Amino acid sequence: MHLFYPHVCKGCGSDVIEDENLLCLQCINNLPYTNFSVHANNPVEKIFWGRLPLTAAMSEFYFAKGTVIQRLVHEFKYKGNKDVGMYLGAMMGSSLISNNRFKKIDALIPLPLYADKEHKRGFNQANILCEGIAEMMNIPVIKGNVIRKRFTQTQTKKHRQERWQNVEGSFKVDNIAQLKDKHLLLVDDVITTGATLEACGKEILIIDNVKLSVATLAYAFK
Numbered sequence: 001m002h003l004f005y006p007h008v009c010k011g012c013g014s015d016v017i018e019d020e021n022l023l024c025l026q027c028i029n030n031l032p033y034t035n036f037s038v039h040a041n042n043p044v045e046k047i048f049w050g051r052l053p054l055t056a057a058m059s060e061f062y063f064a065k066g067t068v069i070q071r072l073v074h075e076f077k078y079k080g081n082k083d084v085g086m087y088l089g090a091m092m093g094s095s096l097i098s099n100n101r102f103k104k105i106d107a108l109i110p111l112p113l114y115a116d117k118e119h120k121r122g123f124n125q126a127n128i129l130c131e132g133i134a135e136m137m138n139i140p141v142i143k144g145n146v147i148r149k150r151f152t153q154t155q156t157k158k159h160r161q162e163r164w165q166n167v168e169g170s171f172k173v174d175n176i177a178q179l180k181d182k183h184l185l186l187v188d189d190v191i192t193t194g195a196t197l198e199a200c201g202k203e204i205l206i207i208d209n210v211k212l213s214v215a216t217l218a219y220a221f222k
């Protein structure tokens with residue numbers, strides 16, 4: 001088997017690794033966990049204060065250059081290794097399910113990509129993370145309901161400031177009834193300013209009696 005699928009740790013290259021795992025125990029222990037899932041008022045929640053009324057928010061890892069997490073995200077997003085994405089999603093899921101703040105989530109919403117970008121990449125990385133999370137939490141992933149649209153020709157002619165404000169209008173909920181009365185978890189890979197999640201979240205929170213939380217794989221602090 002090793003000849004065809006060299007089974008070594010994706011973090012350090014060690015071959016002391018259990019089947020079905022992508023990292024050795026030492027690399028798993030050394031990952032830059034945030035522990036945000038258990039803490040209210042954590043830095044990711046603070047990003048949205050005064051911007052978006054979330055129930056809770058978290059990131060599983062700190063995103064820093066040269067770390068194992070950066071390498072894994074690269075392999076997942078840009079080399080298209082979906083197994084890595086599923087694995088990281090499952091890690092998020094096990095954090096989410098083990099604490100009360102996220103226990104009562106009804107469904108997962110992957111942050112949508114523009115259709116042409118998803119087509120070019122071949123997948124939406126948030127979809128894959130959601131699949132990994134869903135496996136641990138045993139809840140559905142709702143894909144294709146919240147959609148993201150490119151600006152029209154006339155919109156792109158507007159000057160920059162207006163165009164930036166228009167980001168808010170670039171998300172649409174297709175089937176409101178499917179999301180109504182639910183606690184939804186909006187999922188993305190890396191959070192920096194939170195502007196895109198905010199724009200998408202605003203559109204979701206228009207729906208009656210919806211609660212919204214946010215989970216990202218990693219938090220890129222400045």
Ligand SMILES: [Zn+2]
Nearest residue numbers: 009012024027
């Ligand atoms: Zn390792």
